């Protein structure tokens with residue numbers, strides 16, 4: 874296998890390791906991503922369910938509250954907040 878192919882495989886593997894929420898954070902515009910990160914960092918102010926509903930209202934209904942919970946506590950596939 875050529876090195877370029879191996880590197881591409883590594884990049885794809887890392888991409889698959891990230892949870893849906895991490896992928897969404899990368900795809901959102903700066904303002905939305907910042908707002909979402911702020912909300913994720915304030916569990917007292919924003920519950921997982923509230924964030925789920927807000928995301929659904931903005932067309933991101935594939936992000937479920939358990940995905941948000943797992944990302945918040947670091948047990949998701951990307952293993953980070």
Ligand SMILES: [Zn+2]
Pocket residue numbers: 891892893894895943944949950951952953954
């Ligand atoms: Zn995650």
